[in-house]
Amino acid sequence: MKISCEEAAHICNKSQYKEAGLWEIIKLKWHIFMCKTCAKFSKQNTTFTSLCDRAGLNVLTETEKEEMKKDLEKHI
Amino acid sequence: MVLLEKNMVAYKLQPENWVDQYADYLFNYAVARVSDAEIAKDLVQETFYAGLNSAKNYKGDAAERTWLIAILKRKVIDYYRKINSKKGKAEVRVNYSAASDAEGDWLEEQVADPFSKDGDSSIENEELGLAIQECISKLPKKQSLVFKMKTIQGMSTEDICNELGINPSNLWVMIHRARTALMGCLNQNWF
Numbered sequence: 001m002k003i004s005c006e007e008a009a010h011i012c013n014k015s016q017y018k019e020a021g022l023w024e025i026i027k028l029k030w031h032i033f034m035c036k037t038c039a040k041f042s043k044q045n046t047t048f049t050s051l052c053d054r055a056g057l058n059v060l061t062e063t064e065k066e067e068m069k070k071d072l073e074k075h076i
Numbered sequence: 077m078v079l080l081e082k083n084m085v086a087y088k089l090q091p092e093n094w095v096d097q098y099a100d101y102l103f104n105y106a107v108a109r110v111s112d113a114e115i116a117k118d119l120v121q122e123t124f125y126a127g128l129n130s131a132k133n134y135k136g137d138a139a140e141r142t143w144l145i146a147i148l149k150r151k152v153i154d155y156y157r158k159i160n161s162k163k164g165k166a167e168v169r170v171n172y173s174a175a176s177d178a179e180g181d182w183l184e185e186q187v188a189d190p191f192s193k194d195g196d197s198s199i200e201n202e203e204l205g206l207a208i209q210e211c212i213s214k215l216p217k218k219q220s221l222v223f224k225m226k227t228i229q230g231m232s233t234e235d236i237c238n239e240l241g242i243n244p245s246n247l248w249v250m251i252h253r254a255r256t257a258l259m260g261c262l263n264q265n266w267f
Contacts, residue, residue: 055205069095
């Protein structure tokens, strides 16, 4: 049941991507209940996830960028 | 005069870094305006070309990125001009007069709805997106790559590990560092 802060952070990160198991989340909640530092981190981390969702980020894939680079190099 | 020229040499553009440094930022900016990824990509590409062609006009009074954004703005405007001229005309619709025989508080209805925050929030979200993108660009290359694949492209842990040849615990360490750095960066620049 007891986990370290590193483990808690790891589970917290995983849960941001919905990859944490149920038992892991229970352990995390228990840890957060007792550890103020991790509680703060967890809250910030979750906020950050929701900010990322809200911002509707877009990126070009690496292959697209490689193509762009090659194309651009021809013109340099 | 000679001195001036010497100074100008100092402001040299670095087109070879453009794609790595600014492509995502410009792409986000463009997607928010044309809402089509393919078109946005083309506009970014065109912006880079235009930047190359007019590199000699760059005086260094703005940061490289600001300068490129200024070009992209023109490209977006040109794009809308082009699709409008294809249609042959810009459409102007005045809806209200057609329904003006509707009885009641028509004047009040035309006043902006104080409870509608849609406009504001979409602008805010776009600025937020650019702020996050700017913070991402400050991350070490590998971290930003992993973060983008995981968070923005939504790839599975397994796929990313295969593609980059790293193991999952590696990945989570990088994600953790990236997220911590980004939170710190946003704390400074956004809140």
